[in-house]
Amino acid sequence: PSETDGKLKLAIQKSGRLHDDSMKLLKECGIDISNGVNKLKAEASNFPLEVYFLRDDDIPQYVEDGVADIGFVGENVVLEKKKKVDIVEKLGFSKCRLSFAVSKGVHYENASFLEGKKIATSYPVIVQDFLDKEGIKADIHEISGSVEIAPGIGLAEAICDLVSSGSTLFMNGLKEVETILQSQAVLIKNKNLNLEQQQVLDKMLFRIQSVKKAKN
Numbered sequence: 001p002s003e004t005d006g007k008l009k010l011a012i013q014k015s016g017r018l019h020d021d022s023m024k025l026l027k028e029c030g031i032d033i034s035n036g037v038n039k040l041k042a043e044a045s046n047f048p049l050e051v052y053f054l055r056d057d058d059i060p061q062y063v064e065d066g067v068a069d070i071g072f073v074g075e076n077v078v079l080e081k082k083k084k085v086d087i088v089e090k091l092g093f094s095k096c097r098l099s100f101a102v103s104k105g106v107h108y109e110n111a112s113f114l115e116g117k118k119i120a121t122s123y124p125v126i127v128q129d130f131l132d133k134e135g136i137k138a139d140i141h142e143i144s145g146s147v148e149i150a151p152g153i154g155l156a157e158a159i160c161d162l163v164s165s166g167s168t169l170f171m172n173g174l175k176e177v178e179t180i181l182q183s184q185a186v187l188i189k190n191k192n193l194n195l196e197q198q199q200v201l202d203k204m205l206f207r208i209q210s211v212k213k214a215k216n
């Protein structure tokens, strides 16, 4: 991590499902972020924090490299990217699950259904880990979006995708059959924070925990 004037560098999503709740959490922690979000970075006016706005997929790498000291990102992304960062705190927003789904008419009893099948997913690493653990051999097709259309166009017999309400699966004639990960936004940190950076992080964590407690 760089040693610039004791400011902690936080990476958050530039736009998307995590962005608003990430900004809201900072606000609830009493941290005022001055400039708009069209910029790459912004500074807190009343806390030693600098905020970088990035694609969520890039956040684990930036934190591993120490370009950012900490980040707010989905646990699903942290596990998929397999970067060397520490998960410090669950943040309580962007809750979802990573699940297998099949066409609604298909009979699925357990994971052995997947043996020899084609699986479409944007999470090949997490899916492969699951298959290995279950001793199942299957053919993973990585696709970056619209995973839920794969069974309908004959690309795969099963998909593994993020689910929150379940309505996307339903609208595509699919049913959720197996959950392999419960996810939510988490705070990750670089493994080599110096004492000063760790102290700022501790101060921030204390506030985050107070915000979470107030909501329960």
Ligand code: PRT
Pocket: 013, 014, 015, 016, 017, 018, 054, 055, 056, 057, 073, 074, 075, 076, 077, 094, 095, 096, 161, 162, 163, 164, 165, 166, 167, 168, 169, 183, 184, 185
């Ligand atoms: O541009 P950038 O790369 O930063 O963003 P992105 O498009 O990759 O990610 P984004 O903003 O879509 O999601 C960011 C994070 O939000 C994810 O990594 C998850 O941690 C979290 N999250 C929570 C979700 C969902 N809920 C979710 N429902 N991410 C995606 N979905 C999608 C899902 O893939 C499916 O297409 O929503 C659909 C299912 O939703 P339901 O409600 O119909 O079940």
Ligand code: ZN
Pocket: 055, 056, 057
């Ligand atoms: Zn992304």
